[in-house]
Amino acid sequence: MNNTQELLDFINNSKTAFQGANEVKNILDKNGYCEIKESEKWDLKKGGKYYITKNNSAIIAFEIGSGNIEESGFKLIGAHTDSPGFRIKPNAEINVEDHYVKLNTEVYGGPILSTWFDRPLSIAGRVTIKGEDPFKPEVKLVDVNKPVLIIPNLAIHMNRSVNDGYEYNRQKDTLPLLTMANEALEKDGYLIKLIAETLKIEVKDILDFDLFLYDFQKGSLVGLEEEFISVGRLDDLWMVFAGLKALLQSKENKATKVLVALDNEEIGSLTSQGANSSLLENILERITLGLNKDREDFKRALSNSVMISADLAHAIHPNYTEKSDPTNKPKLGMGPVLKIAASGSYSTDSYAAAIFKGVCEKAGVPVQEFVNRSDLRGGTTIGPITAAKLNIPVIDMGAPLLSMHSIRELASVKDNEYTIKAFTEFFN
Numbered sequence: 001m002n003n004t005q006e007l008l009d010f011i012n013n014s015k016t017a018f019q020g021a022n023e024v025k026n027i028l029d030k031n032g033y034c035e036i037k038e039s040e041k042w043d044l045k046k047g048g049k050y051y052i053t054k055n056n057s058a059i060i061a062f063e064i065g066s067g068n069i070e071e072s073g074f075k076l077i078g079a080h081t082d083s084p085g086f087r088i089k090p091n092a093e094i095n096v097e098d099h100y101v102k103l104n105t106e107v108y109g110g111p112i113l114s115t116w117f118d119r120p121l122s123i124a125g126r127v128t129i130k131g132e133d134p135f136k137p138e139v140k141l142v143d144v145n146k147p148v149l150i151i152p153n154l155a156i157h158m159n160r161s162v163n164d165g166y167e168y169n170r171q172k173d174t175l176p177l178l179t180m181a182n183e184a185l186e187k188d189g190y191l192i193k194l195i196a197e198t199l200k201i202e203v204k205d206i207l208d209f210d211l212f213l214y215d216f217q218k219g220s221l222v223g224l225e226e227e228f229i230s231v232g233r234l235d236d237l238w239m240v241f242a243g244l245k246a247l248l249q250s251k252e253n254k255a256t257k258v259l260v261a262l263d264n265e266e267i268g269s270l271t272s273q274g275a276n277s278s279l280l281e282n283i284l285e286r287i288t289l290g291l292n293k294d295r296e297d298f299k300r301a302l303s304n305s306v307m308i309s310a311d312l313a314h315a316i317h318p319n320y321t322e323k324s325d326p327t328n329k330p331k332l333g334m335g336p337v338l339k340i341a342a343s344g345s346y347s348t349d350s351y352a353a354a355i356f357k358g359v360c361e362k363a364g365v366p367v368q369e370f371v372n373r374s375d376l377r378g379g380t381t382i383g384p385i386t387a388a389k390l391n392i393p394v395i396d397m398g399a400p401l402l403s404m405h406s407i408r409e410l411a412s413v414k415d416n417e418y419t420i421k422a423f424t425e426f427f428n
């Protein structure tokens, strides 16, 4: 129950990848982890607890093991901080009929668009501000934290066939309403003025922003016995949270424990803070060098390493049982799920699966398996990219979920406990 409320608080606070990475940072700070910068020289100690952040939206935390790193290697748990939704475009205000002001947005990743309609929405993300040196703009995280936006549906009387299936146009149908036109506000730009007021800074100092919409309504428990968790961004902040809990509560270990929370998985990971970059490899090498070891020691350490790529898995849906594979039907509340695909879009093979099954058995946690129906194209995640880049076994898994990529996703309280237990045992 305690872990459930903590998870809800964590996600409620993590409105975008920026706030998510910052939330992880705050928890690490409280638990004695020390921030180190990529630009500094690293002098690391056995048993030391450190983290680095990248782009304010990714974070890698690690506890140096007591063994020789080239022999004991790394134990990694990886997940992603970003979630599908809407990103605000530059010059976003659109004035309609001299009366409404709406915002121009673009879709980020693959959200279920219809779930974003008729809900109070707010704005959060990152703002860049004029600094002393043009090469070093100042960065501030921002959360408007008021329900300033809404995407109104069209009345059914004007779209009689809406319940027969409707194809939403991403440039027309999904633009959120901000206000009614008002001359006094107009001259500075409504959005920038709102951001400046929120941050208590001058409009003229704002150079640019990465702003996203989020569901203003907080997550909650639902179900007859409050056995379900209903909140957005479970994909994949839930696995970030479970990995973080495991990192903090696991025992000191010979291996170096690493929590990897990267950004931009929902748009393919090809950014400097995403999984399809050299970031993770660089940081693991820097850890080895920071312990006064050499490049060969780093390669040896990798050969003794294993990673869990933790993203979510589709549970069987009560209204669409036929969408699941005929023999592999993960259920909510029945434990973490190994994700398997002949195409390699998930990295689990029998070797990686065996490691995870062994860990779960020791932890007393049940394991399930997910494979797509052979006539459905599934998703992918950071697992295969990381396995290919680091040449290590990567267990692709996730806790079971319904409504993936809806503005509110649905999970089970029990699976939160199971997953934290399994991850803790993995680190132990």
Ligand code: ZN
Pocket (backbone or CB within 6 Å): 080, 235, 236, 265, 311, 312, 381
């Ligand atoms: Zn995901």
